[in-house]
Amino acid sequence: MPASESLGLPPDFVWGVSTASYQIEGAVTEGGRGPTSWDAFAHTPGRTVNGDTGDVACDHYHRYAEDIALMKELGVDAYRFSFAWSRIQPTGRGPVNAEGLTFYDRLVDALLAAGIEPSPTLFHWDTPLALEDEGGWVNPDISKRFADYANVLGEHFADRIPRWITVNEPVVLTTLGYGVGMHAPGKRLGFGSLAVAHNLLLAHGRGVAALRAAGAGQIGIANNHAPVWAASDHDEDQQAAALYNALANDLFADPLLLGRYPALLEPYLPDGAGDALAEIAAPIDWYGINHYNPTMVAAPSTDPTALPGSVDGQQLDSGLPFRMVEIEGYPRTDFGWPVVPSAFTDLLTGFRDRYGDALPPIYITENGCSDATGPDATGRVPDTRRVGYTRAYLEALAEAVAAGVDVRGYFHWSLLDNFEWAAGYSQRFGLVHTDFETQQRTPKDSYYWYQELIRSQS
Template identity: 55%
Template sequence: MAPPHDFPLLPPGFRFGTSTASYQVEGAATEDGRGPSIWDTFTAEPGRVVDGSTGAVACDHYHRVDEDVALMKELGTGGYRFSIAWPRIQPDGRGPANPKGLAFYDRLVDTLLANGQQPMVTLYHWDLPQALEDDGGWLNRDTVERFADYAAIVGEKLVDRVEHWIPVNEPNVASILGYGMGTHAPGKAMLFDCLAAAHHLLMAHGRAAIELRRVGAESIGCANNHAPIWPASDDDADVGISKIFDALWNGMFLEPMLLGRYPVDLMPLFEDVMQDGDLATIRQPLDFYGVNYYNPMKIAAADEESDIPFDFREVVGYPTTDFGWPIVPDALREWLVMFRARFRAALPPMMITESGCSYNVGPDEHGVVDDQARIDYLRAHVNAVSEAITRGVDVRGYYTWSLMDNFEWAEGYTQRFGLVHVDYETLERTKKKSFQWYADLIRAQPQHL
């Protein structure tokens, strides 16, 4: 192990973990009563996924829980953030629980605890039961109540053993990419009409939080995707439109959760979908605020003939991952510091609930996966969190994305985010060099010395 001073050091008690999502890792898409999700439907449509693949097998985590949890124990992480597949619990999104679906997560939680991993459960990581989508999906207000019923079922089963709960992962991505742009399931390109889905996803967050509290949950947070939004120039049009996009991508989700209101510029867009009491439902007390961070975005005013007013520009001057995303760890520090400065007493302790990078290196002739670029990325981003903490920001944990390579949504299996390499033909797991670095980072922390 390298000497401790070679590693970023975080305060005693800081939680290091890993993250995954059900559709991306589990497989077993038709086993033990699981119903179809919108991602099963979406991936079956030609042209939706770049390599034509699906999550039908993914990493086969459903059958390899013991092997995968053993990897977490070897890493030395203290927590594992995973999502529950709603179609495993309620195949049609309503009605009684599927006992075999509940049993899988019951055993997973027990296995995690037996190996020193505190569970952080995400109830919705985008795999909506297809039967609910057939009835309108997140455009239908009734889906909010179906989600509350589902949250109560899962909460009653697992609340005695789950440390942290997250109702909805990245409602901005789910609504804007799934219903606005059509690049994610369910593939609807409705542009600004997707805001009904955004509102209902926020309502689902609030209703699930209420149900989880009712059954005894003690720590409920969120996992919102946030990015600093940079104007492409000092031109008034670029500055103005970047502020509007910032309100849509960031403010539209954090302000209702923390302040019980939408950004003032966006309020007129919600008049037709919002009912009395909705914002109070969304603004439930949060025990932690989860930030999923990957990169900043640069925005310019689009040409008049464009369907949308935003023109997404390349963030130049920085190295990029194999996904083409700019690597700007200072933007994470910037976001955390500015977030605290803006919201102060309204902001609970924070967690980095996702942060990671795609590099597609595989095993060499000796079976070694030398992903030094991922090590450099993780070191820089953990350092950014450490610097934010020294500036007074209360950050309690860093959950890296991801434990293992997995199905990367519309990119299929073409992007690898894992600390563990997965051979998608044999499903063999191979620890990358970044795996050992992350383990050494954890062991170098003050509580381990």
């Protein structure tokens, strides 16, 4: 599909880009910001590739005006960023840090002046360290702290921010942060991490209520979802895939949209979890979906020395009741993720079929491709794989819209190459190349392709 060819999407379709605070801001000791779980995790030897940290990242804290100028030139309608909780409340509770609010005042006002809608996420995994030291997302009290934080932001920004996201990808913090220890805070609780899932969902519900009470509107969540494929027709593989699907997808959508937890997982939830479902299922205005690739799952191996597969190149521990299997026959991104655009269509139509009238309009809050292509001798960044990936996934999105799925917008991940969590700076998702030594920004071929696409769709 040439960039100038119409996708057939609605004329008011929202085109955007996404980032997250710890991944781009840097300035971790400036402006009154308190330490976070990711500061502690990244500074622990062996936790991230090359020992990389977000101490400087893209230095967006100082260079936000330059980054907004890039977005304005790109032509996006909206920018999804995240507030750093510890910039607002350095310990996750109590007095507000005026310098932190001032930074986000400058960012929000500059976006509005550029004609770009601020679309912030309240929490994108960087838990204030003081709260983490009190148990973090295992401690039920954190959902109350989150509601207080949401109230602060709602009261301060409701008149300027037209679209809000409570929590980003609670499944990832639950499973990789607390389940298997690959992300901050590095806990290995196994199925005990379902208490984290519950507390994140309850924080979302209480955050929705706090934002609405402060006058905010257009509130949603950004949940990561992917089709789960069984490795075979054997009952054992089918059962393993069903369990994994319940953990990765249904656990984070059913309570919000259907007001219930998946029956398969009820034995692992904390006592009394069902009593909070009314708060968790507070009505939202739209539902955010982050999607990258499908997942294939099999039953555990009978080989006692076998590991249950890997995530993002890191081996998982044995003992899990399922095993990740490589999906063969498709091209791969630099992260090793299979490129399967048809799975995106299937995901979206599957959501429509499963949730029906309970499903509000959808925004794609993340989708993108890791491609490490850097500048050539002329300074150009010919990231053709990212262009091909984005083209194919947008065509898949358009197929879902043509089939009746109500998708209102698309936020590309990401604006900039940035700190990619445990992978450090080894993976590049940006439309703009970042030289992490000089902080020079260089728009890639994908940037100009996306720019032309946005122009052609309006």
